[in-house]
Amino acid sequence: MIKRNLRHSFSLLNVDYVRLNSKWNYRNVISPYYRIYYIDEGEGEISDAESLLKLEPGYLYIVPSFTLCNLNCKNYLGQYFVQFFEDSTDGSSLFANNRNVLKTAATEIDLNLFGRLLQINPGRGINRSDNPKVYEKDIYYKEYQELNNQQNASAYLETQGILMLLTARFLNPQLFKSPEHKLIPVKIAETLNYILINLHTDLSVYQLASRVNQNPDYFSRQFKQHTGTRPLNYINEKRVERAQYLMATSRMSYSEICAQTGFDNLSYFSKTFKKLTGMAPSIYKKQIYQVGFNH
Incomplete structure (x- = not known):
């Protein structure tokens, strides 16, 4: 018998039913959390870099974390989210x-x-002000963390199970485009895990290559061949993703986030963040709250 361990778990942020109108109109939204929608009335649109989908009754939609998308409702949309x-x-x-x-x-x-998710997680909707003086205080995300901590074991496990079931709906082989499974050398696979766990440290191609006893040039070529990108690009992508997560879930200053994600200084952090997300850190942080408060 093959034993498989679940490596992924989920942390609930919000769940609610809303009736949206033309105010629900956002472009270039990118968030560190997942969204799943169930539409029961009306219509709208949701698009990413590759496709535009009609939001229509009787369908489920998922927006994975760090997925750039546009959200739009011209008239009316009934939505569980x-x-x-x-x-x-x-x-x-x-x-x-x-x-x-x-x-x-x-x-x-x-x-x-x-x-059922709504029943066992009351008070998890979005009913906040869109005043920057309110949302810049990070009250919004602090409250969700406290609510999760207050869940009893039964509600916590049931919530996990429901989120897994809903997410699994999109992992169907007919829907989910699985990448081609190419055999990745053990040293490269181990390096990927090492990078994710050590983003806050000094990560250089020379240091990563030395860990696996390879020449830096050879290591870099192997890394790109099996991941599609060079080591430093991969590191920066993961550092920015981690920064997005910290900006949404903590009260850390930008200097503290730099330290946690391994950026040498604020200037380099801001430059890299804007290059990969298309917006400055301050604009990104404001956007997270605005989209949430005006859901």
């Missing part, structure tokens, strides 16, 4: 190679799951 963070033992993501919006036909079970 849940937002949650993903945690894993090695820092990896289920959708690391599938940062795309996905759509699948919903079932009665899906609707019942949303109903």
